[in-house]
Amino acid sequence: MKTDPASCPEASELVAFSRGALDAVRARVVEAHVASCANCRESAQDEQDSGTFGRMLRDWRSRMTPEDRSQTIDRAARSIEAARRDGPTPL
Numbered sequence: 001m002k003t004d005p006a007s008c009p010e011a012s013e014l015v016a017f018s019r020g021a022l023d024a025v026r027a028r029v030v031e032a033h034v035a036s037c038a039n040c041r042e043s044a045q046d047e048q049d050s051g052t053f054g055r056m057l058r059d060w061r062s063r064m065t066p067e068d069r070s071q072t073i074d075r076a077a078r079s080i081e082a083a084r085r086d087g088p089t090p091l
């Protein structure tokens with residue numbers, strides 16, 4: 001199935017998804033999209049290369065407590081937002 005780039009979620013929506021802040025229906029859509037969209041996978045890979053976002057996305061489901069998860073995701077989300085604003089983030 002071909003993915004329409006126009007349907008790619010906003011970065012902020014990906015962050016909300018990773019926080020569990022999206023409703024269940026939307027979260028499924030975003031999750032399925034990331035799994036099937038090369039662009040978004042690439043973005044996730046970029047985040048992984050420049051920080052912890054991609055790794056965290058895999059890890060938070062399996063081993064973080066909800067508190068750790070939201071703290072780490074908040075930190076990562078801020079660094080992602082900063083990176084989008086200012087270019088590469090010195091970590």
Ligand SMILES: [Zn+2]
Nearest residue numbers: 008037039040
């Ligand atoms: Zn996409």
